Each structure stands twice: as C-alpha cells, then as structure tokens.
Amino acid sequence: MRNVSRRDFLKCAAAGAAAGMMPRGLMGAAAGAKGARPNIVYIMSDDHASHAISAYGSKINKTPNIDRLATEGMKLDNCFCTNSICGPSRAVMLTGKYSHKNGFYNNGNRFDGAQPTVAKMLQAAGYQTAMVGKWHLGTDPTGFDYWNILPGQGAYHNPSMIDMGKKVKHTGYVTDIITDISMDWLKKRDKTKPFFLAYHHKAPHRNWQPDAKHAKMYEDQDIPLPETFWDDYSNRSQAATDAEMRMSHLRSFDLKKPIPAGLSKKEETVWRYQQYIKDYLRVIASVDDNIGRFLKFLDDEGLTENTIVIYTSDQGFYLGDHNWFDKRFMYEHSLRMPFLVRYPGHIKPGSVSDDICVNIDFAPTFLDYANQPAVKDMDGASMRGVLEGKAPDDWRTSMYYHYYEYPAVHAVKRHFGVRNKRYKLIHFYYDIDAWELFDLEKDPNEMKSVYGDPAYAKVQAEMLTELERLQAQYGDSLEKARERIKPRKPRRPAKKAAKPAPAAKP
Numbered sequence: 222m223r224n225v226s227r228r229d230f231l232k233c234a235a236a237g238a239a240a241g242m243m244p245r246g247l248m249g250a251a252a253g254a255k256g257a258r259p260n261i262v263y264i265m266s267d268d269h270a271s272h273a274i275s276a277y278g279s280k281i282n283k284t285p286n287i288d289r290l291a292t293e294g295m296k297l298d299n300c301f302c303t304n305s306i307c308g309p310s311r312a313v314m315l316t317g318k319y320s321h322k323n324g325f326y327n328n329g330n331r332f333d334g335a336q337p338t339v340a341k342m343l344q345a346a347g348y349q350t351a352m353v354g355k356w357h358l359g360t361d362p363t364g365f366d367y368w369n370i371l372p373g374q375g376a377y378h379n380p381s382m383i384d385m386g387k388k389v390k391h392t393g394y395v396t397d398i399i400t401d402i403s404m405d406w407l408k409k410r411d412k413t414k415p416f417f418l419a420y421h422h423k424a425p426h427r428n429w430q431p432d433a434k435h436a437k438m439y440e441d442q443d444i445p446l447p448e449t450f451w452d453d454y455s456n457r458s459q460a461a462t463d464a465e466m467r468m469s470h471l472r473s474f475d476l477k478k479p480i481p482a483g484l485s486k487k488e489e490t491v492w493r494y495q496q497y498i499k500d501y502l503r504v505i506a507s508v509d510d511n512i513g514r515f516l517k518f519l520d521d522e523g524l525t526e527n528t529i530v531i532y533t534s535d536q537g538f539y540l541g542d543h544n545w546f547d548k549r550f551m552y553e554h555s556l557r558m559p560f561l562v563r564y565p566g567h568i569k570p571g572s573v574s575d576d577i578c579v580n581i582d583f584a585p586t587f588l589d590y591a592n593q594p595a596v597k598d599m600d601g602a603s604m605r606g607v608l609e610g611k612a613p614d615d616w617r618t619s620m621y622y623h624y625y626e627y628p629a630v631h632a633v634k635r636h637f638g639v640r641n642k643r644y645k646l647i648h649f650y651y652d653i654d655a656w657e658l659f660d661l662e663k664d665p666n667e668m669k670s671v672y673g674d675p676a677y678a679k680v681q682a683e684m685l686t687e688l689e690r691l692q693a694q695y696g697d698s699l700e701k702a703r704e705r706i707k708p709r710k711p712r713r714p715a716k717k718a719a720k721p722a723p724a725a726k727p
C-alpha cells in the first residue's frame with residue numbers, strides 16, 4: 222500500500238524542506254495563522270470498548286457527549302489494535318510501528334523514549350506538545366513540551382501525578398483532574414503555535430471505582446447479559462478455555478462487596494457480572510461527562526473549528542462477552558477500538574467508514590495533517606483519505622495482529638493472526654499449537670472455529686497466504702517471535718497440553 226499519492230508526496234516533501242530551512246520561531250508563527258495546520262486533541266481512555274458507546278450501538282449505556290464526535294464527525298467501524306493490551310498499544314500509537322519494532326511487547330516492559338515518536342516529530346515541526354493523564358510506558362515521556370502523568374496505573378481517588386518529573390498529590394477524582402489539567406495547559410499554551418494534546422484517561426480501567434456523582438447509577442436496574450455470556454468455549458482451541466478472565470476470576474477488590482449468601486453458582490455468576498458491569502459503566506459515565514465539559518471548553522475558547530478531536534481507547538474489552546472481562550485476545554470485542562474523529566470542514570458530520578484502520582495508522586495520520594512527509598519506516602499509513610471520504614483505491618483489506626504477554630495474568634496464550642472484513646485466522650503458539658478460523662459474517666461472535674472444515678479449505682488457504690504476506694511485509698514470523706522473546710518461567714505448573722491442533726499448513 223502506498224502512503225500518499227505522488228502529488229501529495231511532492232507537496233509534503235516541499236513543505237518539509239521549507240520547514241527545515243525556516244527558523245523554528247517563524248515556522249511556529251506561520252503555523253499559528255488561521256486556517257493553517259490544525260491543532261490535534263487525541264483523547265484516549267483505557268479499556269473503553271466500542272460496545273459501551275451509544276454511537277456504536279451500545280445496548281447497556283448512553284454516552285451523549287462522546288456521541289457528539291460521531292454526530293459532528295466520522296465513526297470508524299473497523300478500527301483495530303495490533304496487540305490488545307495497554308502499554309503495547311500506546312507504544313504502537315506513539316511510534317506507528319508494531320511491537321516487535323518499537324520493542325514494547327508486554328506491560329512491564331520499559332518504552333525506549335530515545336526512538337522516534339510522533340510527539341517528537343510534531344514538536345520538531347513546530348507543534349506545541351503535551352501529554353496529560355495515563356501514560357503507562359515505564360519511562361518518562363519524551364517529545365512533549367509539557368507532561369503530567371499518572372505513575373503506573375494511577376489511582377481513581379486523590380491520585381498522585383508526576384508533573385514534569387515532580388510528584389504532586391491531588392484531591393478529587395482522576396477523570397475530573399486529568400480534564401482540568403488538560404484545559405489548564407490549553408489556557409496557558411503559546412497561542413502562536415498549533416498544538417498536539419494527548420489527553421488520556423485512566424478510566425475505565427480495572428478496578429472500576431466510580432466517583433460519588435455516579436455511585437448510585439444503575440442501582441435499581443439490571444444490565445442485560447451479553448449474548449455470549451454462557452459460552453462453554455466448545456468448538457474452539459484450548460486457548461479460550463484456559464483464559465482466566467471469567468466472571469469467576471473477578472476478585473474481591475473488583476467486586477467491592479461480599480458475595481450474598483445462598484446464591485446458586487449460576488446466580489452468583491450473574492451477580493458478579495452486575496457488580497462488574499455497573500461499576501464499569503459508572504466510571505464511563507464520568508468520562509462522558511468530562512468529554513462534554515472538554516468539548517464545551519473548546520467551543521468557548523474558539524478552538525472547535527481548527528482542531529481535530531479524536532476519541533479512542535487503547536483497545537477494546539470484554540463486557541461479559543464469552544463470560545469474560547479484560548482484553549488480550551484477537552477476538553472481536555478486544556481487537557476493536559472505538560475511533561471517533563471531528564474536524565469541521567474536512568470530515569463530514571455523521572459519516573461512517575468501514576475501511577480497515579489500525580493503530581499503526583494514527584501517528585502517520587497526525588503527521589499528514591501537520592503537513593509532514595510520510596515516515597518511511599512506520600508500519601502504518603495516513604488515514605486522511607479514509608477520514609475525508611476518499612480512501613485510496615489500494616487501501617488495506619486485511620490487518621495483522623500479534624499478542625505476546627504469556628505466561629502472565631489472565632493466561633491468554635501468545636498468538637498472531639490476520640483479519641479481513643469477513644474472515645479471521647488465528648494461530649496460538651508457545652505452549653500450544655492451535656489454529657482457529659472464523660467466518661465473521663455467519664458467526665460474528667466467534668463461537669465456532671471452522672479451521673479444518675473442508676467447506677472452508679479455500680478460504681483457509683487464502684487467509685494463510687495473507688498471513689504470510691503480512692508477516693513478510695512487517696518482518697515478523699513465528700520463528701522470529703520465538704527468538705525475540707525467550708520463554709519465561711510459568712507462573713504455575715502448565716496445565717495438561719491441549720490435543721495437538723491440525724497441521725500448520727493446509
């Protein structure tokens with residue numbers, strides 16, 4: 222896939238060359254002129270699944286303020302992450318590169334901040350850059366003129382934050398505080414320059430502690446169970462059965478109340494779901510309120526017209542789907558990312574795209590809108606054409622995924638795979654050798670793998686070829702993955718191995 226047309230490339234190259242020759246102060250002044258390069262506000266929450274956003278058809282909550290971005294901009298219906306877990310997803314978005322190229326595979330790794338990032342590139346291009354809220358990359362941010370981050374996961378109530386290296390204790394609720402700091406920075410910024418603000422919420426990450434305002438929300442109602450709540454994991458590999466993120470794996474710090482006496486096993490499972498999902502949705506209600514407050518602030522400050530505003534999450538999440546919480550799998554609910562974007566006059570209000578976009582594309586997109594040339598060694602491509610309703614003819618028709626964090630909490634096996642608009646092929650490896658193939662049109666909830674089914678032999682072969690093509694394109698393979706990440710000592714004795722899967726190649 223090409224990143225930009227030749228004409229666009231020449232235009233960008235000329236702009237880049239001109240920028241290189243121009244003293245930074247002058248460049249900033251030019252960029253600040255009305256109608257010049259847009260500001261970019263990149264709002265990201267943590268673990269907010271699309272199916273808990275009403276613009277995406279949520280059956281369990283309403284998010285009127287987040288929905289405003291869909292009404293006034295575009296909704297991406299097929300936006301996916303490359304590695305569905307917090308830190309790795311953030312590293313992908315900063316670098317425009319897969320985990321095996323940016324070096325951040327698992328939570329607990331430390332991000333190499335010396336490598337090129339979109340923040341550094343925007344900064345060098347004359348943007349004023351800021352990072353506020355959840356960071357979770359183990360090292361201090363680089364490429365930001367201002368940063369004020371939560372240490373590690375951070376706390377919901379009275380959080381400490383690290384303000385340019387200095388620890389500051391705050392009083393209040395984390396979602397309000399991150400919003401306040403973001404707005405304060407916007408008020409104080411140098412108004413002669415365009416800005417890039419990464420405004421990143423901790424919520425709705427585990428363990429879902431609501432604020433007082435939303436603590437009683439949903440108290441007198443039951444949240445509907447998802448269709449796949451009683452999944453027994455039959456018709457798939459052992460990986461689904463072995464994952465430890467069922468309702469029964471929720472701990473007392475998640476549930477926050479003693480389990481009522483006298484419940485049957487089934488009743489207790491439902492009770493656990495209600496405890497979990499209500500807190501998850503309460504925490505999101507505060508995110509939604511704060512997005513509303515932030516968007517109004519942009520209106521009041523006259524920033525709405527020339528600012529690209531994005532709302533996304535670092536990955537999706539299981540909301541009781543397959544009886545799970547958490548993420549990690551390449552299955553739909555955690556692979557999908559919400560992505561809403563508004564840019565008045567450029568992105569059509571109320572528009573929807575089903576083009577396949579991936580979080581490797583975010584950095585190239587920001588750079589494109591900042592009139593910067595495409596960066597050759599980024600894996601992604603600018604989504605500008607998609608967002609403006611004119612996707613290039615050769616836009617990608619499939620995406621590649623690779624998850625590494627195993628053995629680890631939740632026991633989700635290492636796996637990689639490919640998804641196009643209709644099918645998904647997954648290979649689980651490390652202490653398992655299993656393949657799954659899903660027909661997403663006939664089986665959108667992925668309840669039955671058709672891998673090895675003769676009726677799908679042709680599809681299976683085509684998907685395997687596509688997987689190999691993408692692995693070659695991105696410089697990845699099973700052998701390389703094994704070399705890169707040495708086996709770690711299992712957390713507990715390995716369970717009895719699953720029945721060997723069919724041969725790797727059809």
Ligand code: CA
Nearest residue numbers: 267268307535
């Ligand atoms: Ca996350």
